[in-house]
Amino acid sequence: MKNFEIAIVGAGLAGQIAAIALARSGRTVALVAPKTDKTDKRTTALMDQSIRFLDRLGLWSKVEPSAAKLSTMQIIDGTDRLLRAPTVAFRSSEIGLPAFGWNMPNEALLSVLSDAVAQENNITAVEGTVETVEIGKHDTTLTLADGEQISASFLIGADGRKSKVRDAAEIGVRTWSYPQTALVLNFAHTRPHSNVSTEFHTPTGPFTQVPLGGDRSSLVWVVTPEQAAELTALPLQDLSRRVEERMQSMLGTVTVEDNVQTWPLSSMTAHRFGKGRVALVGEAGHGFPPIGAQGLNLSLRDIIVLTELLGTLTGGPIPADAGSKFDRRRRADVISRSLSVDLLNRSLLSSLLPMQMARAAGLHVLSSVGPLRGIVMREGIEPGRGLKALPSLLVGSLRRSWNE
Incomplete structure (x- = not known):
């Protein structure tokens, strides 16, 4: 032994x-x-x-050449519901970092x-x-x-x-499951991503594009199981067009690469x-x-x-x-x-008006209150980091108020 x-x-x-x-x-x-x-x-x-x-x-020095920076992360409400949230952009420069992280x-x-x-x-x-x-x-x-x-x-x-x-x-x-399936793929595009990751909030779940090296990105598209079956059955050219439409052509012409995968969510x-x-x-x-x-x-x-x-x-x-x-x-x-x-x-799936109001209101606050957005960004990359920064952020806010 x-x-x-x-x-x-x-x-x-x-x-x-x-x-x-x-x-x-x-x-x-x-x-x-x-x-x-x-x-x-x-x-x-x-x-x-x-x-x-x-x-x-x-x-890290060995992994870095294959990775792409995530310098900006933006959330766009793509639900088409009565109460829609504003677009919120989180920039790593706001918290003194060149990037939130890297995608590889x-x-x-x-x-x-x-x-x-x-x-x-x-x-x-x-x-x-x-x-x-x-x-x-x-x-x-x-x-x-x-x-x-x-x-x-x-x-x-x-x-x-x-x-x-x-x-x-x-x-x-x-354990618990969701009535959703994640479509996972990589794609090339004709416009540069500029190290920006975009997450569309849709009625079926998030549609999240994350930069890769060069003019390429990865995608996690959360849909219903029926939609996932329909999308994976499409020729790559047609699927590319569907991805481009969902992204509102933000990255130009999209070309989905082979090896599209699906994962039931749980x-x-x-x-x-x-x-x-x-x-x-x-x-x-x-x-x-x-x-x-x-x-x-x-x-x-x-x-x-x-x-x-x-x-x-x-x-x-x-x-x-x-x-x-x-x-x-x-x-x-x-x-x-x-x-x-x-x-x-669950907030994206819910048709309840109070849930939609809470989600929209939360994004409104994050969009307009810089110090709070900073706390959320710090907590997102390291638990406790945002709370540790809270006293200095409050002091900074008070000083700005006094100077005004």
């Missing part, structure tokens, strides 16, 4: 980043996952906090991560499928399909929504995010619709906290309650983000 300080099940984006971060904190790590030849054509938008974390790990192809990010994993002395990549997980008082044991066994003092589940690690830890989940939150010698990161602990660029950013905050908890203990044994401490540290952030994404999505 091979022994490690930490075993991570799952080698997607969250699993590989967790392995690199914990290995560089001094822990010996086993990264366990079956071999896959699947190509991921999706893209990921990482906010400033996540970029800074990748930079500390020495990864998952394929490029995975390539950089796999190279870093292969070069890290403290990581042992174990190719195989986990059959059974045993969680004891002093250690955890993984048994693979070929009979190989791995022992670790601490176990991290990065194995997705159907997590075997979560099931073995007897952690339940709350959300999931584990009852706990850690327990004893186990922690859950990424979609093993939480999953929700691709709205507001929250998914991997939330997962990276899982990893940041886990590295703080386990990395500071390098050289000593991992406490038996490390997973429970992780759960307490992550609960507020995960639950608040899950609720905010859920509320935004």
Whole structure:
């Protein structure tokens, strides 16, 4: 049996980043996952906090050439309802940043991560499928399909929504679904995006364009399942025309690229995010619709906290309650983000006038009150950052009032 300080099940984006971060904190790590030849054509938008974390790990300089800045994020009401909200533009320059974050192809990010994993002395990549997980008082044991066994003092589940690690830890989940499907694709356009991301709020959900390198963008278009089936059945030329019409030709002529994908929308939150010698990161602990660029950013905050908890203990044994401490540290952030994404999505679907009024009024306030918009932007890229800036923003507002 091979022994490690930490075993991570799952080698997607969250699993590989967790392995690199914990290995560089001094822990010996086993990264366990079956071999896959699947190509991921999706893209990921990482906010400033996540970029800074990748930079500390020495990864960002290798990813940056494949990424595009997100310097402005604008929301346009495309609902055609009686109460329509104004267009709101969030500019990173308002909060002293060159960009809120960067958007990059998952394929490029995975390539950089796999190279870093292969070069890290403290990581042992174990190719195989986990059959059974045993969680004891002093250690955890993984048994693979070929009979190989791995022992670790601490176990991290990065194995997705159907997590075997979560099931073995007897952690339940709350799940719910939406009457929506996300159409995910990349497209070229004849006008430059100028590092502007545009989110149209439509009666079926968000239509979100995010810049890629060159004159290209990624798109998440949330529609009904019936509309998704109709759109994916179209020839690419016709689908390109539909995307261009929905965007009001803001980026000129649109050419949709191959590999259009659809994802039924649902959300999931584990009852706990850690327990004893186990922690859950990424979609093993939480999953929700691709709205507001929250998914991997939330997962990276899982990893940041886990590295703080386990990395500071390098050289000593991992406490038996490390997973429970992780759960307490992550609960507020995960639950608040899950609720905010859920509320935004439901507000677009709701035909109730009070809900429409609240949504329109909220965007009106954000459009007209600069300090509040700044707080929202800071909170969007890093929880607590906006609240920390509140005193200085209030002082600045008072000074401007006195000077006037």
